[in-house]
Amino acid sequence: MSSVGSSGSVSDRLAELERGANARSQAQIEHQRQLTSLQREVSELRGLLEEQSYRLEQVIERQRSMLAAQQDAGQPAQAAQPEAAAPAASAANGSGNQPGASSSDEQAAYDNAVNLVLQQKDYDAAIPAFARFITQYPQSDYVPNAHYWLGQLLFAQKRFDQSKAQFTRVVEAYGKSNKRPDAMLKLGVIAREQGDNASAKQHFEQVVREYAGSSAARLAEEYLAGL
Structure with missing residues (x-):
């Protein structure tokens, strides 16, 4: 009887350990999922910030190009609007669009x-x-x-x-x-x-x-x- 009881106790203990291991495994999986999700969100936010910074730099460069073009033409310097400066920036950077396509x-x-x-x-x-x-x-x-x-x-x-x-x-x-x-x-x-x-x-x-x-x-x- 004691042997059976001992066997039952060992089985219960093993089952308890297995449940604990499974719980830890699930927790690790969930933690990794959350970490991956967080990394993606950080990457997206960083990408958005970089895009905004890049576009601001483009606007500034377009304004400089427009002002330079006006000065070369002997025109009074004026604050360039981003939309008006786009063609000048394209020419200044040596970058054009596909033929027939607009900026x-x-x-x-x-x-x-x-x-x-x-x-x-x-x-x-x-x-x-x-x-x-x-x-x-x-x-x-x-x-x-x-x-x-x-x-x-x-x-x-x-x-x-x-x-x-x-x-x-x-x-x-x-x-x-x-x-x-x-x-x-x-x-x-x-x-x-x-x-x-x-x-x-x-x-x-x-x-x-x-x-x-x-x-x-x-x-x-x-x-x-x-x-």
């Missing part, structure tokens, strides 16, 4: 792709939207941003090789883009996710070396500490 079409196409991410959160639709934008407006100032957004969206879907191609494009082809340090950082994250810590270390060290003091460099230092 408003370009802006609308880019805004639509960004809004699919930030407002509608339709990530599956955003991927082809950014890809179409790059194809239709290859000379647009927004192309580096579009490549970066594509990389982010593909990374979220764990399509690491495709994501890597987009971030690599930003790093190699757009040396002056404000997206370059973050793209370089993402290449390190992808390498780490794929188990290539040596490449990850190289990317993180490059971020720290080329963009010391930036937010991307601080994140790179944190990743380096965890390798």
